[in-house]
Amino acid sequence: MIRESYLVAAKSAVSLLGDPAVAAAWHKPSALTEFSVGGLAAHLANQLVRVEDVLAADRNGGELIPVLQHFVRSPWVQAGLDHESNVSVRQGGEKVASEGPETLTARVTGLLGRLTRDVPAQEPGRVVFLPWAGWSLDLDDFLLTRMMEIVVHSDDLAASVGIPTPELPARVIEPVVDLLAKLAVYRHGPTAVIRALSRTERAPATISAF
Numbered sequence: 001m002i003r004e005s006y007l008v009a010a011k012s013a014v015s016l017l018g019d020p021a022v023a024a025a026w027h028k029p030s031a032l033t034e035f036s037v038g039g040l041a042a043h044l045a046n047q048l049v050r051v052e053d054v055l056a057a058d059r060n061g062g063e064l065i066p067v068l069q070h071f072v073r074s075p076w077v078q079a080g081l082d083h084e085s086n087v088s089v090r091q092g093g094e095k096v097a098s099e100g101p102e103t104l105t106a107r108v109t110g111l112l113g114r115l116t117r118d119v120p121a122q123e124p125g126r127v128v129f130l131p132w133a134g135w136s137l138d139l140d141d142f143l144l145t146r147m148m149e150i151v152v153h154s155d156d157l158a159a160s161v162g163i164p165t166p167e168l169p170a171r172v173i174e175p176v177v178d179l180l181a182k183l184a185v186y187r188h189g190p191t192a193v194i195r196a197l198s199r200t201e202r203a204p205a206t207i208s209a210f
Contacts, residue, residue: 003119005171006143009150010048012166014105014112016154017041021161023101030160035090037160038097038104043089044153045096045108047146052111054128054142055118061129067141071183071209074133119143144175151176183209 016022022041030040065073096104126139137145151168158165184207185193196207 001171002140002143002147002175003122005175006051006147007116007119009147009168009172010051010112010115012168012172013044013047013150013154014108016157016166017045017101017108018105019161019163021163022157025161026097026101028160031156032160036094036097037157038101039090039093040153040157040160041101042093042096042104044150044157045104046093047149047153048108048111048115051115051119051143051146054130054139055122057129057131059127059129061131062133062135064127064136064138067137067144067179068182068186070133070135070137070141070145072186073135144179147172148176148179180209 022037026036026038026041028037029035030037032040035043122139127136128139128142129136130142151172154168155165181193187209188204188207192204193207196203
């Protein structure tokens with residue numbers, strides 16, 4: 001289920017990256033601070049690149065952890081813009097973006113074809129090692145993290161270039177909302193999340209998962 005849903009999200013991301021509005025605004029600032037539109041587009045594309053990378057990587061290494069712990073342990077989740085993890089993400093995106101929108105679109109189009117073949121072929125219970133993190137995740141959990149990134153950054157990119165946010169089916173949106181809600185509860189506590197969803201008069205200023 002998650003594998004199929006991830007591929008639906010990935011296909012949507014590739015379509016968005018190929019939108020002429022993205023290429024036209026490539027060098028302009030994006031909706032995210034200190035990210036150009038091109039840099040943000042490259043970061044969105046990276047949610048496909050990372051999947052191919054982990055499928056090809058050594059399967060052994062690092063502790064196998066649940067998906068929520070993946071975010072708890074990741075320094076970028078609650079770090080500021082100047083934290084080295086976030087600076088590295090922006091620099092990496094801008095470096096890839098320097099090759100231009102046509103190159104990026106061609107790259108992710110080919111990548112989507114390979115992932116459409118390779119992701120469903122992985123055995124049930126496949127574990128993947130994340131070398132940049134130092135731990136392992138169940139493949140389906142890892143794909144959920146990439147799906148969340150695609151959903152969130154597709155909205156960022158669409159907002160940056162003035163086009164509608166891509167509409168994705170419930171099988172993509174519902175697992176992402178569930179993950180974000182769990183992260184929000186972890187970060188802010190259940191009472192804050194319940195109030196934000198049900199009581200505007202007592203709602204906290206934010207229940208952002210990140």
